Amino acid sequence: MASSFEKFQRRRVISSYFSVVLCIFIVLTLLGALGLFVINTDKISGYVKEQIPMSVYFKSDANDSITTAFGTRLKNSKFVKSYEFVSKEEGAKNNPDIMEGYDGVLDANPLPDSYSIYLKSDYVQKDSIKEIELQLREDLSVGDVVYERELVELANENIAKISYWILIVSGVLAVVAMLLINSALRLSIYSHRFTIKTMQMVGATKSFIRRPYVWKGIKLGLIGAILSIGVLMYLVYWVDGEFPVLNIWEDWQKTAIVLGGVLGFGILIAAISTFFATQRFLNLRTDDLY
Numbered sequence: 001m002a003s004s005f006e007k008f009q010r011r012r013v014i015s016s017y018f019s020v021v022l023c024i025f026i027v028l029t030l031l032g033a034l035g036l037f038v039i040n041t042d043k044i045s046g047y048v049k050e051q052i053p054m055s056v057y058f059k060s061d062a063n064d065s066i067t068t069a070f071g072t073r074l075k076n077s078k079f080v081k082s083y084e085f086v087s088k089e090e091g092a093k094n095n096p097d098i099m100e101g102y103d104g105v106l107d108a109n110p111l112p113d114s115y116s117i118y119l120k121s122d123y124v125q126k127d128s129i130k131e132i133e134l135q136l137r138e139d140l141s142v143g144d145v146v147y148e149r150e151l152v153e154l155a156n157e158n159i160a161k162i163s164y165w166i167l168i169v170s171g172v173l174a175v176v177a178m179l180l181i182n183s184a185l186r187l188s189i190y191s192h193r194f195t196i197k198t199m200q201m202v203g204a205t206k207s208f209i210r211r212p213y214v215w216k217g218i219k220l221g222l223i224g225a226i227l228s229i230g231v232l233m234y235l236v237y238w239v240d241g242e243f244p245v246l247n248i249w250e251d252w253q254k255t256a257i258v259l260g261g262v263l264g265f266g267i268l269i270a271a272i273s274t275f276f277a278t279q280r281f282l283n284l285r286t287d288d289l290y
Contacts, residue, residue, distance in 0.1 A: 017220060023184045024224025024270060025231075027177035028262050032232045034170045035258040036248070038163060043246050045159040046121035050081050050245075052155065054117045054129070054147040062141045067113050070139065074115065079123040079132055084116045112143060124152055174265075182273035185217055189277045196278065210278045214271055221270025225263045232259060 037044070058067060067085065074083045088111045123129060129152055133145045189196075199209050236248050236255060248255060 019187070020181070020184045020217075020220045020270075021224045021227070023180050024221055024266055025227045027173070027180060028225055028228035028266050029231050031170060031173055031177060031265070032228055032258060032262040033235065034166055034173070035261065036232065036236065036255065038166055038170070039251070039254045039258060040246065040248055041159065041163045043248070045155070047243065047245055048159065049121040049124035049152075049155050050118055052118070052124060052148060052151055054119060054132075054145065056115045056117060056136055056142055057112045057144045057146070058114065058141055059143040060112060062113060066141045067115075070115065070141065074117060079119050079128075081118045081120045083118065086114045086116055088113050125156065126153060178269055178273070181221075181269050182277065185220075185270065185273045186277040186280070189213060189274070206279070210275060213278045214274045217270040217274025218267055221266040221268075222263075224270075225266030228262055228266065229259050232262065 056070075058070075071083070071085055074080050119129065119132065123132060129147065133147070136142055136145050196209055196213075239246060240248055
C-alpha cells in the first residue's frame with residue numbers, strides 16, 4: 001500500500017511539474033514570437049511594400065529600342081528595387097480573361113508592352129510614389145502608369161497600427177503570463193503545504209524552507225525557457241528559409257536580446273512566483289491548510 005501511495009504521489013508531483021513547464025513554455029514562446037515580430041517590423045514592412053507593383057504601359061507606337069532604353073533608365077534609377085519587361089504577347093498569356101473579350105473583334109493584340117516595377121521600400125510612400133509616377137509619365141513613349149494607391153496607403157498605415165497593437169498585446173500577455181505561471185506553481189507547491197508547515201513548526205526559518213522550492217521553480221523556469229528558445233530559433237530558421245529577403249539572422253544581436261529576454265523572464269517569473277506561493281503557505285495557520 002505504501003509503495004502504491006508513493007508511486008501515486010510521485011506521478012502527481014511529476015504531473016504538476018510538467019504542467020508548470022508546459023505553461024511557461026507556451027507563454028514564453030508567444031511572448032518571444034511577438035518580440036521577434038516587433039524588432040523586425042521595419043524589415044517586414046519593407047518586404048510588404050516591395051511586393052507592390054507599379055505597371056508602366058507604353059503607347060502602341062513604342063518600338064523595341066524605346067522599351068530597351070527605358071529599361072536601362074530603370075536600371076540606373078535609385079528608386080527601383082527590381083523590374084520586369086512584359087511584352088504584349090506575355091501580357092496576353094497572363095491575362096486570358098481580358099483577351100477573351102476581344103476574340104473575333106480585333107485581329108491584333110490590344111495589350112501594350114509594359115514594365116512591372118517594384119520600388120525600394122523607402123520610396124513606397126504616398127508623396128514619393130506620386131513624384132515617381134509623374135516622373136515616369138514625362139516620357140513621351142509612356143501611355144499610362146498604374147499602381148494600387150489604396151494598397152500603398154494600407155501598407156504604410158496598417159504596419160504602424162499592427163506594431164502598436166502588438167506592443168499592447170505583449171504587455172497584456174506578460175501580465176497574463178505572470179498570473180498563469182504563478183497559479184501553476186502555487187498548485188505544484190500546494191501538495192507540499194503540510195511539509196512546509198511541519199518544517200516551520202520544528203523551528204526552520206522561512207528563508208531555509210523557501211530556498212529549495214525557489215530553486216526548483218528556477219529549474220522549471222529554465223527548462224521551459226530553453227524549450228521556448230529552441231522553438232523560436234527554429235521559427236527564425238524557417239522564416240529565413242521561406243522569406244530570405246528578411247534575413248532575420250543578419251541582426252543576430254537583436255534576436256539574441258529577445259531570446260535572452262525570454263530566458264531571463266522565464267527564470268525571474270518562476271523564482272518570484274515560487275517565492276510568493278511558498279510564502280503564502282508559510283503565513284497560513286495550520287487549521288487553514290485543510
